[in-house]
Amino acid sequence: MDQSIIFDLNLINRYDKAGPRYTSYPTALELHEGFTDTDYRWHIAKSNRAGGPLSLYFHLPFCDTVCFYCACNKIVTKNRGHAAPYLENLCKEIAMQGALFDKGRIVNQLHWGGGTPTFLSDDQMQRLMGATRAHFTLRDDDRGEYSIEIDPRETHEGTIERLRELGFNRISLGVQDFDPKVQQAVNRLQSEEQTFSVMEAARRHGFRSTNIDLIYGLPLQTVETFSETLDKILAAQPDRLSVFNYAHLPVRFKIQRQINEADLPTPDVKLAILQMVGLRLTEAGYVYIGMDHFARPDDELAIAQREGKLYRNFQGYSTHSDCDLVGFGITSIGRVGDAYIQNVKDLETYDKLIRHHKLPVFKGVDLDQDDKLRRAVITQLICHFELNFAAIEKEFAIDFADYFAREIEVLKPMQADGLLALSAEGIAVSPAGRLLIRNICMVFDRYLAQKTRQQFSKVI
Ligand SMILES: C[S@@+](CC[C@H](N)C(=O)[O-])C[C@H]1O[C@@H](n2cnc3c(N)ncnc32)[C@H](O)[C@@H]1O
Ligand code: SF4
Numbered sequence: 259m260d261q262s263i264i265f266d267l268n269l270i271n272r273y274d275k276a277g278p279r280y281t282s283y284p285t286a287l288e289l290h291e292g293f294t295d296t297d298y299r300w301h302i303a304k305s306n307r308a309g310g311p312l313s314l315y316f317h318l319p320f321c322d323t324v325c326f327y328c329a330c331n332k333i334v335t336k337n338r339g340h341a342a343p344y345l346e347n348l349c350k351e352i353a354m355q356g357a358l359f360d361k362g363r364i365v366n367q368l369h370w371g372g373g374t375p376t377f378l379s380d381d382q383m384q385r386l387m388g389a390t391r392a393h394f395t396l397r398d399d400d401r402g403e404y405s406i407e408i409d410p411r412e413t414h415e416g417t418i419e420r421l422r423e424l425g426f427n428r429i430s431l432g433v434q435d436f437d438p439k440v441q442q443a444v445n446r447l448q449s450e451e452q453t454f455s456v457m458e459a460a461r462r463h464g465f466r467s468t469n470i471d472l473i474y475g476l477p478l479q480t481v482e483t484f485s486e487t488l489d490k491i492l493a494a495q496p497d498r499l500s501v502f503n504y505a506h507l508p509v510r511f512k513i514q515r516q517i518n519e520a521d522l523p524t525p526d527v528k529l530a531i532l533q534m535v536g537l538r539l540t541e542a543g544y545v546y547i548g549m550d551h552f553a554r555p556d557d558e559l560a561i562a563q564r565e566g567k568l569y570r571n572f573q574g575y576s577t578h579s580d581c582d583l584v585g586f587g588i589t590s591i592g593r594v595g596d597a598y599i600q601n602v603k604d605l606e607t608y609d610k611l612i613r614h615h616k617l618p619v620f621k622g623v624d625l626d627q628d629d630k631l632r633r634a635v636i637t638q639l640i641c642h643f644e645l646n647f648a649a650i651e652k653e654f655a656i657d658f659a660d661y662f663a664r665e666i667e668v669l670k671p672m673q674a675d676g677l678l679a680l681s682a683e684g685i686a687v688s689p690a691g692r693l694l695i696r697n698i699c700m701v702f703d704r705y706l707a708q709k710t711r712q713q714f715s716k717v718i
Contacts, residue, residue, distance in 0.1 A: 261545040261555075261563065264689040265533045269675060274525070277696045277706075279549060280640050281572045282598055283633040284623060284705055286591060289600050293622030298599050299358065301624075305582050305595040306360045313367035313571070313578055314394065316348065316386070317587035317601075320377040322412060325434070325446040326516040327476060329505050331589040332373040333605070341378050344587075344605065347612040349389040351586050354617060356393025359584070365396045367578045368425075370406045376413050380420045387424040400427055403558075403578060405467075407432065410456040411448050418459040429460045430469040430500075435476055436487040443477040443521055454494055467557060470496045474531045475504030477521035481530050488535065492542050498559065499544065499552045500574070501535050503528075536693070547575055548640055548695055568641040575641065588618075596625040628704065631656065636699045643687035643695065668701045 278285045317331065320341055324334040333340070368390070378386065390396065405428035406421060421429075433453055434446060441447050460468055470491055474484060491499070506522065508514040523531065536546070544552040545560045551574060553560040562568045562577040569579035572591050585592035588608050591600045602608050602620040611618040625633070631654045638645050647658040659666065666680065673680050677691030678698060687698060700706055 261547075261560070262689045263536055263540070263546045263692045265536050265693065266676070266690045267529060267533070269677065269690060270529060270532075270693060271525075272675075273677075273694045273697045275697070277700050278703070280636055280696065280699050281570060281574065282591070282593065283636045283703070284598075284625070284629055285703075286598070286600065288705055289591075289598060289621035289623045291621050293597070293599070293619070293624065295617040295619040297597065297622060297624065298594070298617060298619050301595045301597040301599075302358045306358075306363070308595070309360070309363065311364045311366040311578070311581050312359065312394065313576075313581035313583045314365055314369070314390065315573065315583060315585045315590055315592065316368075316370045316375075316390075317372065317585070317590040318370055318375040318378060319373035319588055320344075321372070321374045321409075322377065323445065324513055326444045326513055327434070327473060327504055327506075328513060329507065329511050330373065331603070338377070338379075341382060343609070345378065345382050345386060347609055348386065348587050350612050351618060352389045352393050354612075354615065355584060355586065359394065361395055363395065363582075364402075365390075365394050366402050367576065367581055368396070368402060368404045369573050371573065372407055374409045374412050375406055376408060376417060380417060383420065384424060396425065398425075400425075403428060403576070405430060405573075408456060410453045411446075413456050418456060418465075419463050422463040422465065427465055428467045428469075429456075429465050430471060430498075431456060431496075432471045433487075433491070434471065434473045435479065435484065436490055437479070437483040439478045440476050440483065443517065445516070450490055457494055457496070467497045469498035469500060470494075471500045471502065473502045473504050474535060475506070475523060475528045477517055477523075479523050479531065480527065481534050484531050485534055485538070488538055492538070495554075497554050497557045499539065500550055501539075501552065502550050503532075532693075546692060548643070548692065549574075551575055563642065566642055570637055570641055596630060598623050598625075627654070630654070631661075632702050632704060635662075635702050639685065639687065639699055639702075640695055643692055645685040647682075647684045662702070665701050669698070672698065672701075 319331060319333045321332045321334050322336060404426045406426050407430050409432050431453060436450055457468055506514060539552045545555055547553050547559050547563055558577050559575055567577060569576050571583055583593045585601060588601055588605060589603050591598060599622040600620050601618045608618050634650060635645060651658050669680055672678055676688055677694055678688055679686045687695060691698060
């Protein structure tokens with residue numbers, strides 16, 4: 259498939275409104291407390307009967323210092339002692355959940371996210387992986403996709419080698435911006451040496467894929483300063499790049515009130531930065547995967563997209579569509595069979611439930627047939643920018659034009675604007691519509707109309 263993008267300023271300006279990122283459908287907002295651990299057990303038993311590989315997600319929430327832009331689920335503390343009781347509970351949760359999943363189900367994908375996973379000591383990380391190996395069937399042929407989020411400021415000599423020995427083969431480094439003034443304004447001081455020495459160590463020790471996280475729209479950023487950050491990043495040739503749009507929601511994320519709003523780039527400057535990023539990364543040979551993600555053409559994500567095998571889950575884009583996703587630790591979200599499940603959000607409740615040998619389920623949602631159908635449509639569009647009606651009709655026994663008559667009417671003005679082409683066979687998103695893929699997916703979101711748009715960040 260053609261993986262190009264066209265940056266149409268006029269279109270982007272017109273379509274710039276708040277919307278979900280569709281790492282799931284229904285989005286996490288639909289999870290409710292009526293879903294209990296009993297429901298979760300029922301879904302696990304059902305998914306065991308269907309079988310298939312697993313994907314495991316571990317949430318490690320601690321951070322040593324806070325970055326003022328941060329919208330992640332984190333606990334900021336200088337006290338390293340906090341990690342030990344959390345780790346013990348996590349190991350107990352692994353044992354509890356491990357007893358419920360069939361041992362024949364191979365773990366094809368594993369991810370440690372945060373917070374900052376390397377807040378744990380090397381020995382603690384070893385303990386966590388050991389507990390996982392004891393209760394789940396991990397691959398030992400290095401063919402799984404085992405990834406970890408790394409804050410280069412929290413990575414000491416030897417950590418990368420230890421992580422490789424534990425079985426990790428993919429790494430994602432948080433950078434955001436190298437400009438000293440921007441770093442000061444967001445309270446994240448991180449040198450190039452720190453960053454690139456971690457990347458070199460990852461390559462030396464045989465990590466297969468390196469990703470770098472950047473954010474555009476941070477205070478004091480300009481096209482010129484962000485372009486200089488890109489120069490440095492491109493020279494290091496990461497396999498993947500995530501260039502996130504800064505989501506400034508100070509009502510929801512209190513720490514963002516530390517950011518001086520007068521320092522935030524204007525919408526015009528943000529768009530100019532985005533345009534520059536798109537141009538420069540394409541010139542440098544990266545392809546646009548979708549939703550802030552770029553990859554080298556020989557990276558697995560780019561290949562999976564060309565082959566029609568890309569998938570999207572809570573960690574972003576992925577090549578493992580067939581896996582049930584099992585979440586561990588506070589705030590983690592899983593998808594098992596036809597349900598999404600979220601764990602409790604605070605340490606005290608987590609500790610209490612684990613001590614009572616209860617699964618720490620907080621919320622969940624059971625997908626009905628309409629949810630599954632819309633999820634298939636949205637996933638296909640957001641991963642591949644095209645949708646074949648016949649494939650959906652066959653899978654869900656519907657007549658697409660009939661079932662989605664309202665949605666097709668809403669898509670027509672988008673077609674007139676050049677975002678997509680509608681035909682009797684399907685939808686093809688145009689290179690100018692790719693940066694606005696969220697808007698196209700939003701048309702198929704049954705819940706969105708009921709929501710106040712403020713709950714989501716802007717599209718661009
Ligand atoms: C859990 S952090 C990555 C690991 C590690 N804690 C670090 O910062 O290096 C995940 C990523 O989310 C992104 N992020 C956090 N807050 C954001 C926000 N408000 N808007 C956009 N991206 C954000 C950052 O790019 C960050 O690297
Ligand atoms: S960006 Fe990473 S290091 Fe910074 S506060 Fe958020 S989770 Fe912690």
